[in-house]
Amino acid sequence: MIPYGKQSIDTQEINAVSEVLKSDWLTQGPTVPTFERTISEYCNANHAIAVSNATSALHIACLALSLGPNDILWTSPISFVASANCGLYCGAKVDFVDIDPISRNISIQKLQEKLRLAKQNNSLPKILVAVHFAGRPCDMHAIGELSTRYNFSVIEDACHAIGGTYGKQAIGSCEYSDITVFSFHPVKTMTTAEGGVATCRSEEIKNRLERLRSHGIDKQSVRHNEPWNYEQNELGYNYRMSEVHAAIGVCQMKKLPGFVDRRQYLFDRYQKRLAELDVKLPVEGESSFSAWHLFVIELANSETRLHCYQFLREHSIYTQVHYIPIHLQPYYQRLGFKLGDFPVAESYYQKALSLPLHPELSDDDQDTVIEVLAQALS
Numbered sequence: 001m002i003p004y005g006k007q008s009i010d011t012q013e014i015n016a017v018s019e020v021l022k023s024d025w026l027t028q029g030p031t032v033p034t035f036e037r038t039i040s041e042y043c044n045a046n047h048a049i050a051v052s053n054a055t056s057a058l059h060i061a062c063l064a065l066s067l068g069p070n071d072i073l074w075t076s077p078i079s080f081v082a083s084a085n086c087g088l089y090c091g092a093k094v095d096f097v098d099i100d101p102i103s104r105n106i107s108i109q110k111l112q113e114k115l116r117l118a119k120q121n122n123s124l125p126k127i128l129v130a131v132h133f134a135g136r137p138c139d140m141h142a143i144g145e146l147s148t149r150y151n152f153s154v155i156e157d158a159c160h161a162i163g164g165t166y167g168k169q170a171i172g173s174c175e176y177s178d179i180t181v182f183s184f185h186p187v188k189t190m191t192t193a194e195g196g197v198a199t200c201r202s203e204e205i206k207n208r209l210e211r212l213r214s215h216g217i218d219k220q221s222v223r224h225n226e227p228w229n230y231e232q233n234e235l236g237y238n239y240r241m242s243e244v245h246a247a248i249g250v251c252q253m254k255k256l257p258g259f260v261d262r263r264q265y266l267f268d269r270y271q272k273r274l275a276e277l278d279v280k281l282p283v284e285g286e287s288s289f290s291a292w293h294l295f296v297i298e299l300a301n302s303e304t305r306l307h308c309y310q311f312l313r314e315h316s317i318y319t320q321v322h323y324i325p326i327h328l329q330p331y332y333q334r335l336g337f338k339l340g341d342f343p344v345a346e347s348y349y350q351k352a353l354s355l356p357l358h359p360e361l362s363d364d365d366q367d368t369v370i371e372v373l374a375q376a377l378s
């Protein structure tokens with residue numbers, strides 16, 4: 001069986017987890033801060049806050065940027081539902097910006113048009129969640145300029161994009177955004193089993209994220225006559241990452257450059273060998289480096305896509321579709337979205353198929369995927 005994604009774990013992680021289990025600290029010990037430091041240094045961000053998963057990171061990122069009822073959050077319809085749900089958790093309204101058919105990221109032109117209209121209608125977003133789809137960075141320079149002109153905050157949903165760069169900076173540096181969020185779910189580029197991180201530059205945002213991660217409680221007591229005292233100053237959550245998960249993350253961070261290289265190698269191989277088939281291939285962005293997390297091809301139409309999915313599956317090759325447009329999920333349709341709202345995303349969805357791509361995929365297995373796909377299309 002060849003899965004579309006798979007974690008890469010060996011004795012290093014197993015030993016690191018054993019060490020934590022034998023130690024005094026299963027949670028709130030020294031390993032989480034070590035993991036956070038590793039990430040913030042790698043990304044050249046001032047701060048990294050480790051949490052239970054990227055969904056909780058997105059939630060407290062929105063809260064740290066003061067998203068609330070009467071506010072509006074925009075994101076891409078071609079993402080995992082979590083990119084939009086975070087706005088709803090805060091009681092805000094969610095809306096989408098259609099994608100660009102080449103980058104498959106939010107279309108900058110559509111974003112400009114929608115912002116111009118929103119300004120006239122007094123319905124500007126408070127937050128834009130920019131999703132680096134498949135690992136290809138969004139045009140952050142343009143998004144940064146628009147965020148200044150129209151006064152909205154930017155969260156980078158970089159769940160696909162750790163290891164990539166934008167301009168001279170690593171994804172996660174927050175050069176053009178307020179907060180960047182990574183996921184360490186096992187199918188992502190690196191894993192902590194479950195886990196996520198939010199990076200930021202601002203100390204104030206970092207303090208808010210830390211407080212929201214842990215019940216809204218401030219760590220330091222200010223009352224000298226009550227040294228046990230702690231103060232809850234706002235409503236927070238328990239979104240902490242455990243020491244066990246962080247220990248896996250510390251090992252994975254050492255392997256990240258190797259993971260990215262292997263993915264790049266497999267990506268280049270797919271590009272070369274699929275060039276002759278009747279499929280639309282992913283395109284590398286300008287002035288950025290994509291740490292490819294997904295290899296998404298587009299077939300001629302939805303019938304061909306279904307045929308390829310089933311044909312590959314009969315040959316024990318498991319592909320996936322990223323993603324069903326969020327606005328077409330029944331829950332979002334009940335909020336008023338409908339087919340036809342974001343036509344480029346919908347057309348992309350009809351044809352998209354993610355081929356297996358992960359560091360454990362051997363050259364031979366990749367050759368099998370390519371051959372079987374060619375058969376399916378012949």
Ligand SMILES: *Cc1c(COP(=O)(O)O)cnc(C)c1O
Pocket residue numbers: 053054055056079080082083131157159160182183184185195196
């Ligand atoms: C995986 C993913 C998430 C959610 O990550 P979790 O760690 O599973 O909560 C959010 N956004 C995108 C784009 C993702 O791929």
